Amino acid sequence: MLINRNRPWHLSENAVTPEELYLNRRDFMKAGAALGMMSFLPFPAVAQDAAIKPETSLTYDPAPNIYSTREQHTRYEAATTYTNFYEFGTDKGDAAEKAQKLRTTPWTIEVDGDVVRPGRYDIDDLIDRTQLEERIYRLRCVEAWSMVIPWIGIPLAAVIDRVVPTTKAKYIRFETLYDPQQMPGQRSSVLDWPYVEGLRMDEARHPLALLAVGMYGKELRPQNGAPVRLVVPWKYGFKSIKSIVRISFTRRRPLNSWQKSAPREYGFYANVNPEVDHPRWSQAKERRIGEFFRRPTLMFNGYGEDVASLYSGMNLRKYF
Ligand code: MTE
Numbered sequence: 172m173l174i175n176r177n178r179p180w181h182l183s184e185n186a187v188t189p190e191e192l193y194l195n196r197r198d199f200m201k202a203g204a205a206l207g208m209m210s211f212l213p214f215p216a217v218a219q220d221a222a223i224k225p226e227t228s229l230t231y232d233p234a235p236n237i238y239s240t241r242e243q244h245t246r247y248e249a250a251t252t253y254t255n256f257y258e259f260g261t262d263k264g265d266a267a268e269k270a271q272k273l274r275t276t277p278w279t280i281e282v283d284g285d286v287v288r289p290g291r292y293d294i295d296d297l298i299d300r301t302q303l304e305e306r307i308y309r310l311r312c313v314e315a316w317s318m319v320i321p322w323i324g325i326p327l328a329a330v331i332d333r334v335v336p337t338t339k340a341k342y343i344r345f346e347t348l349y350d351p352q353q354m355p356g357q358r359s360s361v362l363d364w365p366y367v368e369g370l371r372m373d374e375a376r377h378p379l380a381l382l383a384v385g386m387y388g389k390e391l392r393p394q395n396g397a398p399v400r401l402v403v404p405w406k407y408g409f410k411s412i413k414s415i416v417r418i419s420f421t422r423r424r425p426l427n428s429w430q431k432s433a434p435r436e437y438g439f440y441a442n443v444n445p446e447v448d449h450p451r452w453s454q455a456k457e458r459r460i461g462e463f464f465r466r467p468t469l470m471f472n473g474y475g476e477d478v479a480s481l482y483s484g485m486n487l488r489k490y491f
Pocket of ligand 1: 257
């Protein structure tokens with residue numbers, strides 16, 4: 172399939188980051204230090220072995236998806252070493268260092284709530300690997316950095332259709348594995364474990380919402396949420412919950428972990444919105460990992476043409 176839809180994130184080739192601006196990590200660090208921008212450095216000092224451990228390639232439909240951006244991918248090394256996965260610690264390098272032994276096979280997902288086919292599913296019974304496709308999405312973290320990742324996965328809607336929620340189900344709730352032995356960050360009370368996220372059913376069924384099992388043509392690395400994570404590109408990164416073990420269909424809006432921990436700072440919707448600041452910082456700009464200059468953040472992370480109608484009539488300052 173050809174990418175022929177005129178979307179805000181379908182930049183023309185000459186708008187893509189020029190090669191000379193796309194500094195390698197060492198150059199970036201040197202340049203950052205020279206400019207006294209140490210606090211903005213995108214890479215933590217972590218063990219660099221994460222990117223060189225054995226990796227399993229995936230088979231997927233290589234046709235470019237209409238929802239994919241043609242922007243420059245974030246470098247694999249960056250995407251796999253600069254991560255947020257509080258189950259392994261709060262530093263960006265913690266998960267790359269401490270998640271490598273996470274046992275991801277066998278992996279089951281409990282499906283419960285208002286659903287016709289509840290049960291404990293093996294991951295391969297929920298996610299049909301013959302349907303895997305690549306989606307190149309931007310992910311914009313609430314902390315004002317962003318990246319472009321070639322995800323491999325299937326639309327969340329395909330999984331929802333497989334288990335058939337009842338008409339009473341208005342929301343979908345996700346839970347990450349709770350296993351403090353494997354996930355040392357869960358021994359601290361930085362969040363109320365397990366990590367929980369949720370979406371309204373119409374958001375969950377939107378074709379942009381993806382359940383990812385891989386990135387860059389390979390199985391997800393543990394630090395990026397192996398074996399399965401959500402990717403909701405028009406929302407701040409914290410909605411994209413990792414290492415999912417439970418999917419529940421609910422009548423009431425789930426209380427997501429970040430809203431529970433700091434309700435003034437993090438809401439349920441968490442749509443990327445440059446006009447609504449985080450109480451402690453502006454959301455107007457972002458720094459793409461690997462780039463030098465900050466760029467303006469786009470409403471709904473640039474996916475507004477597709478998703479704005481989900482929120483028509485809603486006050487997005489109130490429902491942030
Ligand atoms: N999922 C779980 N279970 N635990 C987390 O700490 N962090 C979130 C999200 N999913 C997080 C999580 C945040 S804040 C972001 S920005 C994204 O994961 C980052 O995804 P990445 O590390 O693969 O870039």
